[in-house]
Amino acid sequence: MSLATQINSAASKQFVASLVRSERITPENSPEEVRHMVFRRDDLSFGCKMGQCVRIMAPGQYGNKYHPRLYLVADNDAERDGGVEFAICVKRHSYIDDFNGERYQGIASNYLCDLPVGASVEISGPFGYPFAMPEKRTSNILMIGMGTGIAPFRALIRTIYEKHGSWDGKVRLFYGAKSGLEMLYMNDENKDLSQYVYQPTFKAFQAISPRPALDAPVALDKALEQNAAEVWEMMQNPDTYVYFAGVQDMQASVEKALAATAGSEAAWLEAKDAMQTSGRWNEVLY
Numbered sequence: 001m002s003l004a005t006q007i008n009s010a011a012s013k014q015f016v017a018s019l020v021r022s023e024r025i026t027p028e029n030s031p032e033e034v035r036h037m038v039f040r041r042d043d044l045s046f047g048c049k050m051g052q053c054v055r056i057m058a059p060g061q062y063g064n065k066y067h068p069r070l071y072l073v074a075d076n077d078a079e080r081d082g083g084v085e086f087a088i089c090v091k092r093h094s095y096i097d098d099f100n101g102e103r104y105q106g107i108a109s110n111y112l113c114d115l116p117v118g119a120s121v122e123i124s125g126p127f128g129y130p131f132a133m134p135e136k137r138t139s140n141i142l143m144i145g146m147g148t149g150i151a152p153f154r155a156l157i158r159t160i161y162e163k164h165g166s167w168d169g170k171v172r173l174f175y176g177a178k179s180g181l182e183m184l185y186m187n188d189e190n191k192d193l194s195q196y197v198y199q200p201t202f203k204a205f206q207a208i209s210p211r212p213a214l215d216a217p218v219a220l221d222k223a224l225e226q227n228a229a230e231v232w233e234m235m236q237n238p239d240t241y242v243y244f245a246g247v248q249d250m251q252a253s254v255e256k257a258l259a260a261t262a263g264s265e266a267a268w269l270e271a272k273d274a275m276q277t278s279g280r281w282n283e284v285l286y
């Protein structure tokens with residue numbers, strides 16, 4: 001069932017959660033504000049997993065009751081003091097109106113970023129399907145993503161190294177951001193994921209924009225091409241799980257880079273088809 005179909009058939013799934021914690025995870029001198037936000041629901045039957053999203057029902061404008069927007073789960077649900085806690089990662093969004101050239105604030109993301117701890121929020125979901133988790137700790141994990149697409153990867157990396165203690169297969173993260181300040185969960189403000197670089201099986205490859213001020217594209221494709229031999233070897237291994245998350249805009253350049261690692265478009269499509277058929281290709285793009 002598609003995400004849209006799930007959402008349309010889920011009106012009754014709405015509930016209230018309260019904000020437990022909200023921390024800015026980009027430094028103050030970064031032009032982008034991104035927050036890690038932890039919510040609590042007093043219902044032990046609630047669950048949400050990495051790869052899924054929750055729908056925040058922000059107060060609407062112009063007579064609309066709600067302004068609903070989706071956010072990826074940044075931490076698997078955890079039972080705490082008789083309730084369930086879960087996290088999302090939110091970027092404060094703004095845009096320039098084409099007609100008058102003025103900057104406007106995105107409604108839901110600003111509502112969330114300004115929310116005080118303790119406030120109640122209407123939410124529905126979860127939606128989408130949880131990422132498939134390898135059963136064997138010798139399986140390889142290849143994560144490719146950008147921006148707030150890091151949210152499910154954070155949950156995945158924490159799960160394998162904290163729940164399982166260690167991981168024997170290769171764990172590779174290719175992550176793109178506009179600048180080093182926006183390397184979410186890996187910058188000076190929040191080093192959440194940096195602690196795992198000491199794990200012998202984990203390697204993170206960071207790609208930034210060559211000209212962030214001019215909005216030049218993040219060089220995620222270059223990072224993949226520079227590590228083509230290992231990426232392609234992993235893609236061909238029937239014991240590799242791939243996770244791909246972030247903004248839709250990156251899809252074409254990433255898939256082109258993956259075709260280059262394969263040596264041809266046909267070889268890449270064949271490898272992707274094998275991963276999709278066996279449930280080892282997990283993707284959430286928006």
Ligand SMILES: Cc1cc2nc3c(=O)[nH]c(=O)nc-3n(C[C@H](O)[C@H](O)[C@H](O)COP(=O)(O)OP(=O)(O)OC[C@H]3O[C@@H](n4cnc5c(N)ncnc54)[C@H](O)[C@@H]3O)c2cc1C
Pocket residue numbers: 053067069070071072073089090091092093094095097098105106107108109110148149151284285286
């Ligand atoms: C599956 C999925 C997962 C997502 N996960 C995340 C996540 O983990 N973290 C995250 O930060 N975001 C995520 N998003 C994006 C998020 O859902 C929101 O789209 C984002 O936060 C912006 O919402 P907003 O209400 O702040 O902005 P909005 O107010 O909805 O504005 C968004 C855009 O709408 C246009 N627009 C709105 N009003 C006008 C107007 N009056 N005139 C002209 N144009 C207008 C503009 O182009 C603007 O950029 C996800 C989206 C999807 C689909």
